[in-house]
């Protein structure tokens with residue numbers, strides 16, 4: 001009995017942790033004013049599109065880094081290195097990912 005309880009509690013914790021981490025990566029519309037302080041005039045649609053592209057393009061070789069790990073300057077440096085690694089040369093897609101990361105940055 002005790003054993004089963006532990007497993008169930010463990011599973012709930014895991015699920016909660018997983019939700020917590022995706023929630024940090026996924027934008028929230030109520031934070032749009034904060035995003036626009038970093039990236040003026042960005043729309044919520046653009047932030048969302050950038051988030052989806054980011055998770056598709058940048059999760060192949062390592063875990064997705066939380067946008068909050070870096071400042072705009074830090075992301076700029078990382079992206080200069082990572083866009084070629086990801087073979088992403090579509091400028092429009094680069095902009096969407098860049099602006100999403102800038103908007104949610106440290």
Ligand code: HEC
Pocket residue numbers: 057058059060061062065078079082083085086087088097
């Ligand atoms: C082809 C594999 C590959 C892809 C795709 C890739 N990365 Fe990386 N990334 C790496 C490797 C390898 C490292 C660690 C070594 C290094 O810094 O070069 C790394 C490190 C990083 C770091 C940490 C840098 C540091 O200084 O610690 C960040 C942030 C990052 N990647 C972001 C991204 C983003 C954003 C994308 C999507 C545009 C992306 N990566 C796509 C291979 C990849």
